[in-house]
Amino acid sequence: MKKLSAIIIAMALVLGMGQCKKQETPATPDNNDGMVYITVNVENGGRHHIEPSVGAYIFTNGDTLYVGNNGHFIGKLEYQDGAFSGGILSPSTNDYLHFYFFGGKTPATAPTMGETTDFTISIADQSGDLPILAYGRSAQKYSGPEGPYSTTLRNKCALVKFNVATLSVAPTCITGMKNEVTVSFAENTLTPSKEGDGIITLSEGSGEKWAILLPQEAMAAGVEGSAYSSNGTYTGTCEAVPAIAENGYLPAGIDVDVTTNVIPEHIYVDLGLPRHTLWATCNVGALAITPEAYGDYFAWGETEPKNVYDWTTYKYCEGTNNTLTKYCDTDRRRTLLPEDDAATANWGPDWRMPTKSEWNDLVLYTDMRWTTLNGVSGMLFTAKNGSGNSIFLPAAGEKGVDEPGAAAQCFYWSNELGSTPRVAVYATFYKGYEDVDNMQRFLGLSVRPVRSTGTH
Secondary structure (H helix, E strand, O other): OOEEEEEEEEEEEEOOOOOEEEEEEEOOOEOOOOEEEEEEEEOOOOOOOEEOOOOEEOOOOOOEEEEEEOOEEEEEEEEEOOEEEEEEEOOOOOOOOEEEEOOOOOOOOOOOOOOOOEEEEEOOEOOOOOOOOEEEEOOOOOOOOOOOEEEEEEEOOEEEEEEEOOOOOOEEEEOOOOOEEEEEOOOOEEEEEOOOOOOEEEEEOOEEEEEEEOOOOOEOOOOEOOEEEOOEEEEEEEOOEOOOOOOOOEEEEEEEEEEEEOOOOOOEEEOOOOOOEEEEOOOOOOOOOOOOOOOOOEOOOOOOOOOOOOHHHOOOEOOOOOOEOOOOOOOOOOEOOHHHOHHHHHHOOOOEOOOHHHHHHHHHOEEEEEEEEOOEEEEEEEEOOOOOOEEEEEOOOOEOOOOEOOOOOEEEEEEEEOOOOOEEEEEEEEOOEEEEEEEEOOOEEEOOOEEEHHHO
């Protein structure tokens, strides 16, 4: 691949973002609901942002403090003008109060008071507020609502500065990092782990970027760098990087020299099919380097994703399936024009949506296997000609009136109308099943582009 100009990412960890000492003053419990209402006063009063240069986290109104006791989640407190306050289930006197802070991040599944023993926090998206992770235990066991109690929140993460120089305006991503935390109320621990490739997404463009990194293993000198953006991947070598500890820092910083290697925006493979069709390795709306990504959803004949998929929002009707205005009995068109083909409109004139025959070829002349790729279920199609070429279709589901858009099934459009103008041909796959059939045009399905051999 052609090499472009070199970029440098300078990485420095700064002192551990401070430690926030608090005084809790529980109020009188309400015996009718078994709750205790408490206020946690934060020293230095109300402050409203992160100061990366000194590593201090400053609370913002609306921030949440999660409270655990006796092995369970018992409630959460909200920050407002210098203090956290709210109601918690009456704590056990056999245990301390345990406090957890996650910046602006929320659990993947909302915890239930008195029942939840653990949950997961993802810090993969750091394009907005930084997910400072902190834990503190009250200095005294809970003995009643009179109080007061004291605690210190201690950071369980490191604050890292990246000086990013790139021509891309897309977000910069760091790979190979631990980007999830399991919070155990039973063990009073925060355990970092890696989801998928361990991607952490920073904000867009060049300049100074701050990120939260969890405790990592040491990286040896000469290890390839690990950052990419949507229009290229950065590789290179770096100095030895010590393990990132809780509250850790590297005052001198580390320079990582990397070279931008261009990844073709759209990659195709030859599966040895009888019509010589070349299939793209990812869906429209996904990156070529992430074939498991769902990408965007399109109604048939539309070229942009949207929020609602039904007849009232469909481009080529007047609100119902009886009022079609294009690709109907009036114009008698059965195949999408290039301007209405989501593959052509988004990827250029060399690309288009597959025909019904091309979907049938894919089923008949490849070896199919239902599998997972980076945790995503889907169908893998491998050429039978011994080339080893393959494509993966993620099971992105469909979007419609009652459809969430993610399911254990693949739904992909063709460029042809179905048995009536109200429906279009689509291909569907899931474990042990494949079919090419008809689907209502207004539904949001995935699009996997193809091109002919003569266009490459």
